[in-house]
Structure formats: structure tokens, C-alpha cells
Amino acid sequence: MSLIDFTPNGMHVAAAGVHIDPWRAVDRAIITHAHSDHARAGMGSYLCQTQSVPILKHRLGNDIVVEGIPYGEVREVNGVRFSFHPAGHVIGSAQVRVEHKGEVWVASGDYKTTDDGITPPFEPVRCNTFITECTFGLPVYTWESQNIIFKEINEWWRANAAVGITSIISAYSLGKAQRVIANVDPSIGPILTHGAVEACNVAIKAAGVPLPHTIQLTPNTEKQLIKGALVVAPGSAMGTPWANKLRPFSTASASGWMQIRGWRRRSGVDRGFALSDHADWPGLNAAVKATGAQRVIATHGYTHQFSRWLNEQGIEATTEETAFTGDEAVTATETEGSS
């Protein structure tokens, strides 16, 4: 038995009777972040990073039993020491450090290694075994800097606003949407939100993170306001009657998958911006190196390619199947929570 086992319920720390991001109902769950493939309903109790608490409640209901502890604070269960460390993925996202009898494992959850301006940046944690995601574990995924991407987004929005067209950007309602809202140039025009995005904004503000002014789009929103505005909506709202009422418009998607021309074209949006909340190839490699881990377990994404590469670099690496998304079956329009 290892310190963390991969079981049908999810990642299991048997010594403590605790699961990390379980995908089936268990008594005690430790949650890396509030995206739906990592934080599921039905657990007896939840432990997460402090800022995740209001977001988790928003997603899973106010009646869940949830406790938050700040980054770095140690919680001991049956002699196993747990602590959260910034993963830089979305607000409240954390890597889980697990220490028992001198052995240290870190489960990364989802993470990115660059600073997005609103999420506490990723901090590498030294460990013996590093369980890493690798959603974008191929060299073609090397992100442009956020500054360049937002310059492009602003240019697109500005050009649309100049001709009185609405700009609709599809971004996952938790995380990506707030990153977009916080980093675009608000002098171009008003920022309107889809209800699902606005609800996340409220939860994130409750977590103590300030966000720029946004207006929720309703049937009563004035036409004049919509013209030239930036509308931030989840991917599921694109192409629906809700979106079609905003005509004339230009559509865009903010997702790591937009890095590839074929995906961009297939997504059916006018513009694709490769803006990801996951680590890119250099990020994944830097993270693995910084942990000093002797062993790496790749969980979701291009696991086979990334582990083979690590083995060739002299780092022992294996793969494990999980229920986390972000694998090759995820398409550009279904990247909710994983891009």
C-alpha cells in the first residue's frame, strides 16, 4: 500500500481514512479546488483551502459540511499531516501535501505556473512523489504571455466596439471568467455577464477577492449598453437563443485548446484565444523539477507522452487513470473546468 492509492473512489490516503478529490461518495474528502470534476456532491465532509469555502457552497449547496484552512496550515489526521499550497489554477485552488512517517507526497490538482493577476501564484513543494496533471503535456502547448493574449483580446473587443458590435467571450464561469474580467481593459466598454458567471463572481467576492465592476445581463438590459460591450459567458451559452439575442456580435473563446488552429476552427467561434489555467509544457517540466520528486504520477491529459518523456529524462514516472477531465476526449466546446 502506498501513502496515496488510486482506488475506484479516487485518491485514497488509507492511513488517514481520507480521499483527495474523490469521484464517488466517501466520508471525508479533501478538495483541491471547486471545479466540478474535482469537487463532487455527496461527501460526508469537505476540507478545502479557506477561499474555496464560499465557492464550494455555491456549487454544492449551503448545507454541505465544509471546513477551510489557510495555505500552509497543517491538519493532522491519524498522524498524517495534510496542508494546502497555492496551485495558481483558480481562486482557492491548492496542491495537497501529505506527509506520513517522513515520506511526502503532493497531489497537484490542476495548476498553472504563471501569475494570472488574481489567483495566488503556484508554489512548488518539495516531495518524494508528485502526482501531477498534464492536461497540456505536449511541447506544442507553450503559452504566450498573458500580456500578449490580453492585448489581443482587447484589440478584438475594441475593434468590435468601434463598429457597435457586441463581443461575446466564452470562458469557464469559475476561474477563467474572473481572470478575463480582471485583466481586460475596462475603458473599452461595459463588461456584462451571464448569470452563471455573475453567481461565481458573487462567491469569489465573498471569498475576499475584489473584482472590477460587472453588470449581469437580463432581459431588461438596455440595448444601447449591450452594443460595444464585452459579454462574458460560459461555453454552454454559446449558440443558444440567449446568445442569439445579442446580435450583431463577434464570438471568442478563451481556452488553452485554442492554441491549435484545428481546434479553433472546429470550435465555431470567430476568435480563439489560447488563455489557459493549466500549466504549459515548460510549466509542467519546471514544476516537476522544482518539487525534487524522485517519482511522478501523471493523472490526466497527455499522460503517456509526458511520463515517457520524464522517464527518458531520468525521472521515474507512471500514469494513473482518474475521472478528471482534460483528456483527449474533451473537445473545445466542452472544456468547462479543464481548460
Add this chain to the structure above:
Amino acid sequence: MQRFAQLIERMDATTSTNEKVQALTDYFELAPESDKLWTIALLSHRRPKRSLRTTDLKAWAAEEANIPFWLFDECHHIVGDLSEAIALVVPGDTNTDTGPLSEHIELVIALKQFDEAERHARVVDMWKRLDRIGRFVFNKLITGGFRIGVSQKLMVRALSKHTGVAEDELAHQLMGNWDPQSTSFHDLVNDRDGGTVRSRPYPFCLAYAVEVEVGTLGDPSEWIAEHKWDGIRGQLIVRDGELYVWSRGEELVTDKYPEYAVLRDALPNGTVLDGEILPWRDDMPLPFQLLQTRIGRKTVSQRALKEAPVALVAYDLLEWEGNDLRSESLAARRALLKELVQKIDLPVLRLSEEVGFTSWNELADERDRSREKRSEGLMIKRRDSEYHVGRKKGDWWKWKVDALTIDGVLLYAQRGHGRRADLYTDFTFAVWKGEELVPFAKAYSGLTDIEMKKVDAYVKANTKERFGPVRSVVPKLVFEIAFEGIGLSPRHKSGVALRFPRIHRWRTDKPIEEANSLQDLMDLIDARAKAAK
């Protein structure tokens, strides 16, 4: 190069035709003459020949990216496009290059004169000097596969806006042989010298498929019908004692069909015919597969000449005694053509016979007999129509026979390329041969996006074996495969080859036991052979 790369990026960023035309027009306004010329050439499929081996490019890219070859291969497969994969993995992004497009193309052309080491150095140097989109475009130039989402028609529209020359006239100007290295932009869009004019074909008039009940086309007497021959569309030109044969793809194919050489002397100067290049014996066309054995060969063997002799089945006369007849009525053009074919009286030149009919029902019966005549259906053309440039709706219609169909079982799947990279979209289908499933057709089009996702998920969840990019799957899904023709083929495992196979629909209602058999395919061939006799 930057300006051109930006143009590609801008056209790529929109699905709107108008915006693409606008992007091109803006580009034409600003670009230097030589760049405009090359842009026109690239967008009309006149690209420099590939001067490098792709295996070399892959190796150089892997080396620059500091990754093993297998990992580059993975990247290539996920991206689905070699030029793009290289652009993404090779570091650079400094973008210090400010030279015009023509300079880069000159380098591409010059590459073949360099030795291996020099070529390597030049290409890598260029990669480092360009940003991602620039690298992508440069790679497209060196791999000779320049295809982006803009048709020649849109390019001509933008060029017309830029120059003020009418679209139809420009379309004609851009036809035929011209070399961006020796032509000037001015000469290209205005008038070219006699040497090139002599061989220049006219833009082909194209037809749309009939969308409505043919009965609604009105009075049958206003229409001319003929069979739609299953060959290669071609234009045959005799001017100044020279013969030129052009294919629909604007390829000069005179040497591929030596049978037509006799027409150089038989036809008077200033004659241009539009017709079908068809393998023909006695009074019947031969199966298209026979012609296929000749296509793609540089020199035609004696055997091919004997087994698949071609004739030109002419259906239009575009130029007569040096005069452009395209604005005359079809009836007048055909009358002249008929007279000409009769006078020449050579087996190599035949008239595409008019199908007489007095009612649309009568014509429908004739269409049902198309397969017996080895035609694909009928062409219906308005009697008083002029010969249009390109595809214009209303005067020319194609009325094809319904496709043949067979129910096949999905056996192998392969990931698509380009737009469909990462989805399993290229399939191999099989029919029963006793207890065994034998592959008989490959097809990749015909499913809706939603169906495609479902099949993709099935493939991923039901993979039996992997052979590189190909997966064999548990046989369970049945699809109706439509195709235009079928023939015996020793090169295929099943012994048959299909023409234009595609997925007609997903037969979710059928278990695999009810899929067709190889015998059913053989019966189709027999039935057609009998009908032809």
C-alpha cells in the same frame, strides 16, 4: 512577410466571406507589387514546388525544440498539420524579420540549389527570425502545401475591388500558364503578351446540383439535356498551330493525352472546345477506373493507350475562328459545334449528344437509364444561356442519379487531420465474407458534428488494438455508405474499388449481422456490367 502572415491570420480569424475579401483588399492596397503577385499565385494554387523532405524538416524541428523524434511525432499528430506543429514547438518569437514575402519565396525557390547543410542552416535561421504565425506561413511555403480557407473566387473579388478590373475579366486573366517570377503585376491584371495568351483557357462554366423538382424549371423546350459524363473536364485549344489541353484544375495536360494530337491539324486555328476527357471504345465510354490508371503518370505507356484510349466528348464551343463565343446562346454554340464535329469526323472527337425530351417525366426516365450509358446522370442547360464564368445559379444544372449504397460495419478508425485533429473521423468499413469482415471502403465525411463526437467516443471506449494512429474497434456500428461507382480492383483486399465513397447515414437501427456482404458488392458490379451490354 509580416504583412502576409497578418493577412493569413486575419482571414483565419473570421468565417465571414465579406471580412475575408476585405482583409485581402486591404492587403492588396498596401503590399508591394511583387508580394501581390505572389499572393495571387499562392491563392490560385501556383505555389513553389516542395524543395525539402518532410523527414528532414521533422528532424530539424525536433532538434531545435530539444525533444526526441517520437515526441515531435506525437505533437504532429495532435496538431494535424506539420507546418503548424513545427511553428509551435520551435522556439523563436523574436520576429526580427522584416523582409517582403517575395524575398522568402525566393529563398524557398533557391533552397533546392543548396547542399543539405546549407539548406538546414537557412531554414532554421528563418524559423528563429519569425514569430509563430510567420513560421507557420513560411513552413507552408517550404512544404508546398499552401491551402487556407479562401477560394480563388474570393481572391479575384478582392483583386477586382483593388484594381477596378471586372471579376470575370480578371478570372480569365489569371487562367493558364503564368509565372510569378517572370510576370509583372501590371501585365497580369491588365493584358499579357501574346505568348501566354495563346495557351490561355477560359474560366470553366460550372453547374449547381438540381435543388428542386425539375418540373419547376418550366417549359422543357427551353432546355437542352445531355448525359453527365464521368471523366475529366477539359478544355481543348488550337491556336497558332499549337494544341493545348487543360484540365478543370488548370493543369496543362496536353502530353498526357497523345490521342488528341491529330486535332492540332484537324481543327482550324482559333478553336476552343469544352468537353469531357473520357476513356472510350466503340460506342461506349469505358469505366472511369481505366482512366485513373493514366492519370498521374508522366508518360503514357503503350499499354495504357491500348487499354484506356481517350476521346473528347465535346459539349461546348467557346471560341471559333478566334472569336470569343461565350456571350452567344448555347443553342447557337452547339449548332456550330455539331457542324464542326461532323466535318472533322474523327473518332477522337465526339459530340455529347442531346437527349431529346418533350416532358420532364420523359427526361426522368432517361436519367434512370444513366448507369447503362455509364454516365452519372444528366446535365440540363438553358437553351439561350451564355457561357458563364465560374458557378452561377440558374442556367446550368446537374441532375445526378441517386448514389449506390451498401451497409458496412465500422472496423478501423483513424484520427482526422487539420480541423479534425484529435477526433476519430477517418473510418474503414467492412462487409461480410462468410464469417469474416472484409474492409471495402474508407470514408470520412457525411456525419454531423454530434454524430462525429458520438462515434469518436465509441472508438475511444471500444478500441481493440492500436497500430500507430489507427485503432481497430469492436465491430458494432453500422453505416450506410454511398458511392458513385464500383469496379473490380486487384489492389484492394476486398477485390473492389468504390468511387467517391462517403457516409450516407448512421444505421443505428441495424445490428452488424444485417450489414451487406461482399457478394452484394459483386452483384452490383455484375448488374452494371450486364446493363452496359
